Amino acid sequence: MMTFRVAVAAIALVAGSGVSAAPAKTADTPITxxxxxxxxxxxxxxxxxxxxxxxxxxxxxxxxxxxxxxxxxxxAVPGSETPWLQPVPLVESRALGGAAQFRVKGRPFALEEDGVILSGRDSDVAMADVPTVFVGYGIDGAGKVNADVAGKLAIMLFDNAPFGEKLPRYRERRQMLADAGAAGVLVIATDALPWDQLRGAVDGPSIRLAAAKAGAPVSGFLSPKAADALFEKAGFKGDVLREAAKAPAYRGAVLPVTANLATKAEVRAFDSHNVIAKLxxxxxxxxxxxxxxxxxxxxxxxxxxxxxxxxxxxxxxxxxxxxxxxxxxxxxxxxxxxxxxxxxxxxxxxxxxxxxxxxxxxxxxxxxxxxxxxxxxxxxxxxxxxxxxxxxxxxxxxxxxxxxxxxxxxxxxxxxxxxxxxxxxxxxxxxxxxxxxxxxxxxxxxxxxxxxxxxxxxxxxxxxxxxxxxxxxxxxxxxxxxxxxxxxxxxxxxxxxx
Ligand SMILES: [Zn+2]
CATH class of the missing domain: 3.40.630.10 (Zn peptidases)
Structure with missing residues (x-):
């Protein structure tokens, strides 16, 4: 069963319907x-x-x-590529580290230590002078990408938008920004996302279908403190930006910030297999x-x-x-x-x-x-x-x-x-x-x-x-x-x- 972080209340069992019927006769030997x-x-x-x-x-x-x-x-199933087996092309990547250097209004600005976690899509990514934009939730009231992010580093909020009907979660919004051409997407973490867990998740291997849409070249997380410090240096207030982002018509804020982004990852393409058989x-x-x-x-x-x-x-x-x-x-x-x-x-x-x-x-x-x-x-x-x-x-x-x-x-x-x-x-x-x-x-x-x-x-x-x-x-x-x-x-x- 797949991990899914959701609290499931352990409610007392409501007993069954109370129907009792004699077991049907069956020719099948019981499984023990x-x-x-x-x-x-x-x-x-x-x-x-x-x-x-x-x-x-x-x-x-x-x-x-x-x-x-x-x-x-x-x-075996006729038509399957190999009898019994259906190849499933996968890509596994394991982050080997990354670095982000920011310049605010042209001057170097150092984030607090451990304020950013980066992972790269490909084995070796290096991008210089990437313009940066704060996009709020990344979508507008119609559920469309809300800002021009092509070639840019988008900084996005984690929580679901307080507007719209579909409420895509951050992974989906991050993918939408990647599809819109973002060079990178950094998600501002929240207290609900313990930093150690995020680091652990990024450090572990991730696997996707080879046929799946690729993410942005660089993605990662910014700690809330690091994000606020960067906004402050750029002349914005974090809480004001967050408040403005709650409007369905919010179009983002271009920051006077550029980033040099570099990541390394071990990327491996391989086939795994579904086993398929037929009676x-x-x-x-x-x-x-x-x-x-x-x-x-x-x-x-x-x-x-x-x-x-x-x-x-x-x-x-x-x-x-x-x-x-x-x-x-x-x-x-x-x-x-x-x-x-x-x-x-x-x-x-x-x-x-x-x-x-x-x-x-x-x-x-x-x-x-x-x-x-x-x-x-x-x-x-x-x-x-x-x-x-x-x-x-x-x-x-x-x-x-x-x-x-x-x-x-x-x-x-x-x-x-x-x-x-x-x-x-x-x-x-x-x-x-x-x-x-x-x-x-x-x-x-x-x-x-x-x-x-x-x-x-x-x-x-x-x-x-x-x-x-x-x-x-x-x-x-x-x-x-x-x-x-x-x-x-x-x-x-x-x-x-x-
Ligand atoms: Zn499981």
Missing amino acids: EADLAAHIRALSDDAFEGRAPGTAGEDRTIAYIVGEWARAGLA PGAKPDGKAVLFLGHWDHLGICRPEGAADRICNGAVDNASGIAVLIEVAKRLAAGPRPDRDIYFLATTAEERGLLGAYHFADHPVVPLQDIAVALNVDTVAISPRGTPVATIGRGRLAHDALVRDVAVGLGRTLDTDGEADAFVQRQDGWALGAKDVPSLMVGGSFSDMGLLMKFLESDYHGPADQFSDRIPLGGAAEDADLHVALGRAFADSKRWPGE
């Missing part, structure tokens, strides 16, 4: 805790090095998943069911010398891949479903759903033919008997079928909507953005107390590793639920489709 444990243990072994894209850990992970799905009887349907009608989950995790995530340097990602998301492997086995072994069922293990989810976005741009089955996409992420959270929550509810027919299938297995439903706080943090978001009905169904997002306990402890750290204390009862139950969901959505009588 031991089935899942074997895969989670393997995929989160130190030998996989935390499954970072573009590492030896990727090769091992792919070999494992392909091996399991091939043994289950899945087929051909018995009576294909053009529609398809898609199961997905991300295989990647954070890799070697602690500096040399740390006791444990590997973020193994046992729960996040070896657990989801384990479910996808066992679901594939059951669906392939039992009566063959009518429709084609696709299995997708995505890369670089932890870097911003990159593999899922790439698949959405290069689908191996037309997106409008996907009856439902079921994402499985971070499922080893809850015990058996946990009610079923769904992220992405709102399509009535889909919701009704999920309810029928869950109730048919003797599950209760949790419909309080708390789970929706996570909708943007998971791969289904990238498909949902293109109108694919994307759901995340199961118990892990139902008991917020248990989920928050994980997110606030082992999550995204070296402690997310395999052990007997990982609860797998709920995951096994959810795995059976996914087998049944796959059968229901792939049954052309039960789900004629919308």
Whole structure:
């Protein structure tokens, strides 16, 4: 699951609907805790090095998943560039330092020490005498770039604008300024953005899709104090500028400031891979069911010398891949479903759903033919008997079928909507953005107390590793639920489709 800095209130669970139905008879052998444990243990072994894209850990992970799905009887997808694998071109960059020298009215002006953090887009950037403009929020009331920034260093406020309808966040506004030709964009930090965290974020490697729009040659942050000192020297008052910027018609202020900007970065282009496989349907009608989950995790995530340097990602998301492997086995072994069922293990989810976005741009089955996409992420959270929550509810027919299938297995439903706080943090978001009905169904997002306990402890750290204390009862139950969901959505009588 992807990091997303948002406070999610741990509200008391509203219990399920209270429906109790006898479990439906099914031919599928139940998926056990031991089935899942074997895969989670393997995929989160130190030998996989935390499954970072573009590492030896990727090769091992792919070999494992392909091996399991091939043994289950899945087929390679015709038309994919390499059987089983969809290359995902990525660019990784790691900032190696930078310097900014300012001149105010022609005279050198030294910022306070550590007042600016810079990162460069390319391996070597050097620009001299760059004119500087304060742009407020960078946009006007219509959501358009508000100032001429071409070839300039734009200094922008972090917070969302207090006007307009869409309220793009600072990353989006920074990209808009880059698209408008800014040579650099410096964001003025706030107290809500601890300086150490910003420095850490800029120092770490960043990964983007090679096809994504490039940012400005230089970007970074200015501390509030450094920004005010620079404004003051230039003859402006920081609070007056900030106040003026609140007007939807604000057009920015050209400062009597120039900057020399220099950055170095290590830039590496490489291909990572989505793994894609297919269970051909018995009576294909053009529609398809898609199961997905991300295989990647954070890799070697602690500096040399740390006791444990590997973020193994046992729960996040070896657990989801384990479910996808066992679901594939059951669906392939039992009566063959009518429709084609696709299995997708995505890369670089932890870097911003990159593999899922790439698949959405290069689908191996037309997106409008996907009856439902079921994402499985971070499922080893809850015990058996946990009610079923769904992220992405709102399509009535889909919701009704999920309810029928869950109730048919003797599950209760949790419909309080708390789970929706996570909708943007998971791969289904990238498909949902293109109108694919994307759901995340199961118990892990139902008991917020248990989920928050994980997110606030082992999550995204070296402690997310395999052990007997990982609860797998709920995951096994959810795995059976996914087998049944796959059968229901792939049954052309039960789900004629919308
Ligand atoms: Zn994660």
